[in-house]
Amino acid sequence: MAIVLGPNRYGKAETRLVRVTRDGGTHSLTDLNVSVALAGDLAATHLTGDNTGVLPTDTMKNTVYAFAKQHGVGEPEEFALLLARHFRKTQGQIDQVKITIESYGWDRLGPHSFRREGAQTRIAQVVATAGDEQVVSGVTGLTLMNTTASEFHGFIKDRYTTLPETRDRILATAVDARWRHLAPAGDWAASYHGALDALTTAFVNTYSSSLQQTLFAMGSYVLSTRPEIAEIRLALPNKHHYLVDLAPFGLANENEVFIAGDRPYGLIEGTVTRDDAPPATAEWYQ
């Protein structure tokens, strides 16, 4: 038996970049959080501290800033591809480059004035390997609620079940979604906003018997409206809203007064996919 190095990677996480573009007096703004991770032949630094194959993570950070100037940023998927290709091309010892970008939206208030929108964060992720560039987009923190049109009944009852069946409840979730594109090129802005609209529309329009049913409806609607997307993974916390028992106060609670709970919460995770989609070439939703 020997003790050996297994899978590994390294990089610079959370480089915070704001890129301003000036078109005369009208400015535009990109606000990103960029993480780089490289994997490949990195045994020497682990085993002996020999760093001849190690590009410093500080250099990765510098590259992010320099590229923002040299090439501009554009859509986050584009910038992730640009960075991934650079590290693939220049670092022969590296087999896999993973670039993850969080993009924060700002609403325009004037030619050079902006207000941070807080509703959700856009995600872009590229994994570049020898034979492939896999592009994943996503969103996190998109919080949605239906105050009715949600039921939950017909479930298993065992010794530990006390939950009453319900024909009318609040359904609320904070959507965390990643979707894998079929190709490493496209109209990334249209695709993102289309997917976001599809997620929201399906949540609103689904009469729900379970959060699982809503999840599948959301994923299906994204795939049926966005042909460029191969599959989608949704992680949906069930943000429980508990009906308050007002009977001790002589009051009836007709689905009007709720406790918004923090913990625990249900967590529903699922993938919706095209049955003819080519398989992923790298982990894509973890």
Next chain:
Amino acid sequence: MAIVLGPNRYGKAETRLVRVTRDGGTHSLTDLNVSVALAGDLAATHLTGDNTGVLPTDTMKNTVYAFAKQHGVGEPEEFALLLARHFRKTQGQIDQVKITIESYGWDRLGPHSFRREGAQTRIAQVVATAGDEQVVSGVTGLTLMNTTASEFHGFIKDRYTTLPETRDRILATAVDARWRHLAPAGDWAASYHGALDALTTAFVNTYSSSLQQTLFAMGSYVLSTRPEIAEIRLALPNKHHYLVDLAPFGLANENEVFIAGDRPYGLIEGTVTRDDAPPATAEWYQ
């Protein structure tokens, strides 16, 4: 010398209430975080554990939920006044009631569907004493940026000063504001949205020589447009955006590429007031 009890208070913090109102098939939604604090003759419980003058904090929580049903919620200032008056009226041993409410906005997506807006949180606070009801409103988490029209120069230089003067910088802040109303009645919704608009408009329109100047402009504009407001306190973190030095890479950075810094940050705090405003009857911005 004796060891004695000084100022004290107690209450229930962060009761999370969601109130749904149904107008036929069209629902509306209020999402609040309610905190109650009572002060008065509470020596017995501190000194001997005699709780005959203690209303349980659990009862305060129940009251929040029951009142949401009995009276509805309305604007957060209204609900805070309702709760404050109840505890003043029913708890003879209590001199001062403080109700603080955070209100989370939701955008309508359909008759019973909503998306949480994340841009800012609305605040309402009422302090009710024997002779007065003081109403304070506010906002937190309103993040604004001007990508130009901000200078900073002419400041003190001492042995420890290395900051270069600048005629063009990013100015960004996350507005945390509280404003004190002249009277405990009013059109709270119009007042809040008017104040929010005034803060934003003044930030956008002020050519800034310092964040202090912007702060005073924001406060002044609120007071000049909202006659119902006596004074306003602003706490403005200077969310520094550092120009990246691209010279080592043979590149010029013409105010295009910035590091968004986390810590440290400048913190500018100031009050703007009417010189004829009656004094506050309780602490109001801490």
Next chain:
Amino acid sequence: MAIVLGPNRYGKAETRLVRVTRDGGTHSLTDLNVSVALAGDLAATHLTGDNTGVLPTDTMKNTVYAFAKQHGVGEPEEFALLLARHFRKTQGQIDQVKITIESYGWDRLGPHSFRREGAQTRIAQVVATAGDEQVVSGVTGLTLMNTTASEFHGFIKDRYTTLPETRDRILATAVDARWRHLAPAGDWAASYHGALDALTTAFVNTYSSSLQQTLFAMGSYVLSTRPEIAEIRLALPNKHHYLVDLAPFGLANENEVFIAGDRPYGLIEGTVTRDDAPPATAEWYQ
């Protein structure tokens, strides 16, 4: 009526300083988060953007780092006094300097090796004005629990009360305390550790009829054992542990199985003071 500038201050918040001291091969470590706030004649920058009376917050940050080298750090109260005196002495336009320091503890593992202790954060705060230097110390995040020896009964019952009386409950809190010293000099390390021990000992040894009673016992014990302390403010969240109803499963719960709740929580705040203590010269616990 005119719109005028009211109370204001500015400074640099959260300068993160790690200071290593080398005594031969044995190192020691100080890990601080330093915030500076200055108040005084700052009208010009607010009203006209004239910065001739403004020391940049960047300079404050530089001063923190330079002083850490020039003078060393020592106990956080000492370092706060050093910084406060510097700004008072050199900035004639400033009436009040407030230095707040969070200090993070590290346990020694070897001559140059350390493990961050996470149990609590030490606080030191100095407010220096023309006639006074007020020193406040404190602690935050000290989480304590008694699994018995806590009762709660004899409280007010009204229409909205459903809480049952109890003769045996868990009492848990995360201590947030500030204590004001009588003089701006002393053995700060001994004072801090003595106060911390007193808080903990009193929590452990008090048979509690209410968290208020425990609060007063904790504050009293600090004052009775630490003559250098004038008064103490405690903010004690009641970290509720709810007894789980196991009856539906045919099980009895004899104070064994609890839900650790997040929100809402009781919040008990109180000051314990010496009746002959000179009054505070600045706000000290907010």
Next chain:
Amino acid sequence: MAIVLGPNRYGKAETRLVRVTRDGGTHSLTDLNVSVALAGDLAATHLTGDNTGVLPTDTMKNTVYAFAKQHGVGEPEEFALLLARHFRKTQGQIDQVKITIESYGWDRLGPHSFRREGAQTRIAQVVATAGDEQVVSGVTGLTLMNTTASEFHGFIKDRYTTLPETRDRILATAVDARWRHLAPAGDWAASYHGALDALTTAFVNTYSSSLQQTLFAMGSYVLSTRPEIAEIRLALPNKHHYLVDLAPFGLANENEVFIAGDRPYGLIEGTVTRDDAPPATAEWYQ
């Protein structure tokens, strides 16, 4: 082409359990955060909202509390195994049960008194499938620092490299580790504390040429001292401490004064494994 359901699971996350055990007047305390996730034949609820195969997540929560009474808790790995076996045995439609437990430590202060230790959180995770029970333990938030005995040089320099080589730097990290056990039985307490000691000892004793080298040394030492562990995954953020340039103030900084940086940070991830270890039967470190 059809749109189909892919991999999925569901469960209750973050059930907060405090279990008190009374041995006469001496109490002991277990403080856990338990998450349950089930995977199997769950197509019906996704596709049609038919919940006949769905055990409510509320029931999972109830089961956690009831089992804490019925069976006690013991070490977190034991409790995770107990819960996993229960759901495997009773839910025929479920192929895989994943139980994840965070365990928070408390130091004893007296027979029924405790102080929360904040230094790190213990992790236990069980994945039970038809043929296997895989047990993973771990730790998160263990923050370690060496103030010397760390170098970084000999790395790749390209156009974007500005980092100077160094022969003496601070090395600090917040250890996030998971280790996979060879068998689903053992002395879990001894194993956890032994692994924790090995991680800490190896960090302290390794003269480091790179954080990768330290990572491998830590992982190797765990495996060489703990025969019951098959492999270990470490994720080590490089908590950068930047040397402050004091030259502008006429001061030399001989590795004494540092900025503790927040973002960006290096992130080093790697697995150390026995070359004869049987493969994992489920994902184990994500």
